[in-house]
Amino acid sequence: MSETGRAVQSGEPILELTDVTAHYGRIQALKGISLKAWPGEIVTIIGANGAGKSTTLMTICGVVRASSGDVRFDGQSIRDVSSDRLPPMGLCQVPEGRRIFPRLSVAENLDMGAFFRRDQEDIRRDKDMIYDLFPVLRERRRQPGGTLSGGEQQMLAIGRALMSRPRLLLLDEPSLGLAPLVVKQIFSIVKRINEENRTTILLVEQNANLALQLATRGYVLETGSVVLEDDAAALLGNPQIRKAYLGE
Structure with a gap:
């Protein structure tokens, strides 16, 4: 393990999935997923289309209910x-496809991210x-x-x-x-968010290729x-990863 990996992986993981399964109707999408992320890490999940990557995130967030297994965040199920x-x-999740509020202004979209907060001065500073x-x-x-470009909408999300x-x-x-x-610009900012705020990122x-260059650890x-x-x-x-996923 790299020096970075050793430095990050101390104490308890902030996220832990243990033998998680999930279904869409009768179709089993996740077949016993187990993974961990420690505070301050960037962990990436790679795989082909349909491998279950997005389903894993949606199961963590409860959008898709786990059929069995456990999802623990900060020690709590x-x-x-x-x-x-x-x-x-x-x-918090930034979903595939951005899903911003197209009729709200940029500022109003940002306000929606703080809808549960009451610390108005800190909200202004965060904005x-x-x-x-x-x-x-x-x-x-x-x-x-909705008038922003795709890249700008991703930044807004x-x-x-x-x-x-x-x-x-x-x-x-x-x-x-x-x-x-x-x-390239967005990945640079993601790295900055991780380094400056110590935000753990999955x-x-x-x-x-880009994901593995950015991340600490990865799951296939x-x-x-x-x-x-x-x-x-x-x-x-x-070599197997490079052939299967990096086009070599």
Whole structure:
């Protein structure tokens, strides 16, 4: 394990999935998923389309109910906790496809991320922090979210999640449909969020090369099962991974 991995993996994991299964009707999507993330890590889940990556995130958030197994956040089981109760606990997801509020302004979208908070002065400071991270959002703060470009909407979705002050941030396909330069910018900001705020990040990403360059550790999913777990650098150098997921 790398020095970074040893430094991060101290104490109890902030997130732990143990033998989690999940179904869509009679179709079993997850077949005993077990994974961990320690405070301050970036952990990535890679795999082909349909492997169960997004389902894993949705099961963590309670959007898809686990059929068996357990999901623990900060030492507490959240398997039966409704998704709307998770942001106040410190867990927030940026879903695939952004899902911002298109008719609300940029500023109003950010306010929605802090809907459960009452510390108005801190909310204002956090919004300024988001604008510093994403200067284009400051320029567009009065525009409806639906008028933004795809990259700007992704920035807004991340900013909205950060307004909840998450200790664990789930990112589902943040590069989807974006130009390479925009993807590079967003991944740079994700790294900054992790380093400056010590926010733990669980990243699902189709671009396995970028994800493994960013992450501390990674899990490889195939048809609803974890088939490999290792340091991200080791996975990046694994010939089988390079052939299957990096196009080599």
